[in-house]
Amino acid sequence: MNKLFKKISSNQMNRKQKSRFEVGLIYLVLAVMFVIIAYPLFWAFAMSMNTTSNLYAASLSPENWSLENFKWLFTSPRSDYLLWYRNTLFVSTVVTVVTTLTVSFVAYAFSRYRFKGRKNGLYAFLLLQMFPVLMAMVALYILLNIVGLLDNLWGLILIYIGGGIPMNAFLVKGYFDTLPKSLDESAKMDGAGHFRIFFQILLPLAKPILSVVALFNFMTPFMDFILPRIVLRSPENYTLALGLYNFVNAQFSNNFSRFAAGAVLIAVPIATVYLMLQKYLISGLASGATKG
Amino acid sequence: MASNKNQNKPTQTRVENLDHSPKKAMLLSIIPGMGQIYNKRKLKGIALFILFAAFAFVMFDFVASGLQGLVTLGTEPRVDDSRVFLIEGILALLFTIFYAALYWINIQDAKNEAQKIRYGWKPGGVVENFKNSWDTAFPYVLIGPGFGLLVFVVILPLLFMGFLAFTNYNLYNAPPRNLLSWVGFENFIRLVTLSEWRETFLSVLTWTITWTFVATTLQIALAMFLAILTNDKRIKAKKLIRTVLILPWAVPGFVTIIIFSALFNDNFGAINTDIIQPLFNTTIPWMTEVMWSRIAIIMIQVWLGFPYVYALFSGVLQGISDDWYEAAEMDGASRWQKFTNITFPHLMFATGPLLLTQYTFNFNNFNIIYLFNEGGPAVRGQNAGGTDILISWVYNLTFTNSQFSMAAAISLILGIIVATFAFFQFRRSRSFKEEGNM
Numbered sequence: 001m002n003k004l005f006k007k008i009s010s011n012q013m014n015r016k017q018k019s020r021f022e023v024g025l026i027y028l029v030l031a032v033m034f035v036i037i038a039y040p041l042f043w044a045f046a047m048s049m050n051t052t053s054n055l056y057a058a059s060l061s062p063e064n065w066s067l068e069n070f071k072w073l074f075t076s077p078r079s080d081y082l083l084w085y086r087n088t089l090f091v092s093t094v095v096t097v098v099t100t101l102t103v104s105f106v107a108y109a110f111s112r113y114r115f116k117g118r119k120n121g122l123y124a125f126l127l128l129q130m131f132p133v134l135m136a137m138v139a140l141y142i143l144l145n146i147v148g149l150l151d152n153l154w155g156l157i158l159i160y161i162g163g164g165i166p167m168n169a170f171l172v173k174g175y176f177d178t179l180p181k182s183l184d185e186s187a188k189m190d191g192a193g194h195f196r197i198f199f200q201i202l203l204p205l206a207k208p209i210l211s212v213v214a215l216f217n218f219m220t221p222f223m224d225f226i227l228p229r230i231v232l233r234s235p236e237n238y239t240l241a242l243g244l245y246n247f248v249n250a251q252f253s254n255n256f257s258r259f260a261a262g263a264v265l266i267a268v269p270i271a272t273v274y275l276m277l278q279k280y281l282i283s284g285l286a287s288g289a290t291k292g
Numbered sequence: 293m294a295s296n297k298n299q300n301k302p303t304q305t306r307v308e309n310l311d312h313s314p315k316k317a318m319l320l321s322i323i324p325g326m327g328q329i330y331n332k333r334k335l336k337g338i339a340l341f342i343l344f345a346a347f348a349f350v351m352f353d354f355v356a357s358g359l360q361g362l363v364t365l366g367t368e369p370r371v372d373d374s375r376v377f378l379i380e381g382i383l384a385l386l387f388t389i390f391y392a393a394l395y396w397i398n399i400q401d402a403k404n405e406a407q408k409i410r411y412g413w414k415p416g417g418v419v420e421n422f423k424n425s426w427d428t429a430f431p432y433v434l435i436g437p438g439f440g441l442l443v444f445v446v447i448l449p450l451l452f453m454g455f456l457a458f459t460n461y462n463l464y465n466a467p468p469r470n471l472l473s474w475v476g477f478e479n480f481i482r483l484v485t486l487s488e489w490r491e492t493f494l495s496v497l498t499w500t501i502t503w504t505f506v507a508t509t510l511q512i513a514l515a516m517f518l519a520i521l522t523n524d525k526r527i528k529a530k531k532l533i534r535t536v537l538i539l540p541w542a543v544p545g546f547v548t549i550i551i552f553s554a555l556f557n558d559n560f561g562a563i564n565t566d567i568i569q570p571l572f573n574t575t576i577p578w579m580t581e582v583m584w585s586r587i588a589i590i591m592i593q594v595w596l597g598f599p600y601v602y603a604l605f606s607g608v609l610q611g612i613s614d615d616w617y618e619a620a621e622m623d624g625a626s627r628w629q630k631f632t633n634i635t636f637p638h639l640m641f642a643t644g645p646l647l648l649t650q651y652t653f654n655f656n657n658f659n660i661i662y663l664f665n666e667g668g669p670a671v672r673g674q675n676a677g678g679t680d681i682l683i684s685w686v687y688n689l690t691f692t693n694s695q696f697s698m699a700a701a702i703s704l705i706l707g708i709i710v711a712t713f714a715f716f717q718f719r720r721s722r723s724f725k726e727e728g729n730m
Contacts, residue, residue: 037536040555040595043551105437109435135450142696143379222544244550252554260551271543
């Protein structure tokens with residue numbers, strides 16, 4: 001009797017120990033992952049706080065950190081950071097306003113009306129969504145060159161708007177689909193016209209998705225490097241991503257800590273927005289991609 | 293009120309008019325508007341006729357010369373710019389298609405209305421008609437601006453690229469100095485037969501496929517592993533852990549890739565000086581040797597790409613009911629059996645199409661290839677770098693070698709591959725099918 005009891009308890013001990021060991025192992029794996037994730041980010045941050053702009057001499061210890069690099073970006077006459085910032089802000093603003101408007105029109109039509117060509121239109125949008133604008137870069141380069149929009153911010157704006165329409169339209173359409181149709185039907189019975197139903201009833205209800213679309217479109221020019229690289233040629237037209245890349249590429253080791261400072265200023269706000277909206281973005285994008 | 297109106301109307305006016313022939317209306321509509329006039333809708337008929345005639349009149353010259361230009365691509369060197377001819381030709385083509393579609397709709401409309409008249413329908417007054425046509429036209433008005441932009445910014449360039457692939461546009465034969473001409477499939481044939489092209493093409497293609505497969509699969513595997521670990525009931529501070537694990541997704545990619553390319557630098561990168569050197573007393577040529585560059589790029593992409601998949605997986609795992617696992621435990625299932633029979637199928641079912649997009653994304657992941665070391669290191673005997681994938685090779689051909697036609701041809705191949713993927717994704721996402729049936 002006593003023996004049996006002992007056996008059971010030791011068995012339990014064993015299981016408990018095993019469980020504890022497992023949990024420890026899981027934490028260990030996660031800790032390793034934390035280091036792998038945090039190290040490059042921390043390193044870049046430390047670089048941006050270093051007084052020496054030379055990569056060889058830089059140190060990671062926070063003893064002599066300073067904000068000198070940040071100051072250089074904004075005050076030095078040799079720094080184009082503010083100019084790039086202004087260009088990016090201009091592109092972002094125009095893209096956001098135009099895209100949000102056109103996309104909400106398109107999504108409203110696809111969600112609320114049954115018209116000839118609707119199904120084919122949806123298919124076309126879904127197909128076009130699969131092809132990144134980048135794939136046609138040869139054509140874009142030559143086309144923009146001919147119409148004189150190469151090395152012009154408007155050329156960049158046009159591509160951002162056009163390329164973003166299919167994807168964004170699906171996001172907004174998916175949201176419109178979830179709003180009850182009885183709302184606009186009762187408004188119609190009360191004699192409201194098409195535009196009135198749209199602007200006074202549906203648009204206010206769709207505010208959450210529209211703000212996400214707007215925010216997304218606003219951030220894209222801050223993060224995108226490729227399209228500016230294809231379209232823009234002269235330094236006074238650069239956007240932030242392209243400007244910083246060319247800046248660090250010109251003299252890699254010497255400019256690095258200034259680049260890091262400029263990059264931290266872009267990355268911190270964007271990362272904050274992403275982390276705050278993560279749940280919404282991930283599930284929203286997921287449903288937009290599968291639901292159609 | 294409204295339903296009442298609808299019920300009353302047909303009973304009031306239902307007088308069948310069997311002399312009215314839909315066929316006649318259709319035939320008359322060969323001249324746009326005549327069918328509608330036959331249907332006793334004079335105003336609509338006249339408006340249609342004027343619209344169609346005006347468009348035909350104004351655009352005829354443009355379309356005719358555009359289509360002609362598309363065939364010849366210009367006749368006088370230095371005067372005719374073949375690229376402009378090509379664009380005008382495509383625009384003329386698009387316009388023709390658009391016009392033909394409208395023409396077809398016009399005939400159909402005359403037929404439908406005639407049919408309705410035949411069974412007793414009577415068109416209402418001018419005001420009511422106008423309101424009805426505004427109702428039908430409204431969705432098109434909404435779509436108009438977006439669709440127009442899409443045509444000019446996405447469809448036109450894609451078509452232009454498609455046509456370009458069948459011309460001879462390169463550094464030595466470039467408009468406006470020279471004229472382009474149609475060369476049929478010559479670019480594609482050269483790509484697979486000429487040894488200088490073939491070797492590069494094959495090695496880039498093989499690496500592109502390997503890269504896509506290895507990087508994406510590792511990304512998904514790591515994400516799955518971590519999602520299962522953090523879903524364990526015994527783990528605390530889950531929210532914090534999840535936030536940290538998602539961090540790489542939140543930081544803009546171009547920033548992290550440049551940071552990594554500094555970390556991996558052969559001479560002063562921290563990975564060599566702080567980790568490899570002290571541990572193994574040697575340095576690894578991350579930037580200058582093809583194999584190490586490829587390994588570095590795959591590792592970086594896994595770092596960049598796993599968080600999104602991880603977030604997806606975490607969401608799905610939280611949704612799997614505990615009943616499944618309890619029932620499996622009753623039956624004495626091992627952990628591995630629980631994973632293969634419950635967890636894995638759930639994950640794949642819920643995220644399958646999205647995982648496929650991850651593969652297409654990496655297939656065209658220009659950012660990482662270019663920002664890490666511009667597709668390098670250079671490889672002897674081929675005009676693409678050791679880590680160049682198809683899209684970054686296209687970039688090089690366009691912007692450094694001016695091999696425009698070849699770049700377009702390769703882009704076309706890329707497009708076909710992506711379209712195949714897209715097709716599978718269509719089939720797999722059930723909800724779209726449901727939507728399509730509406």
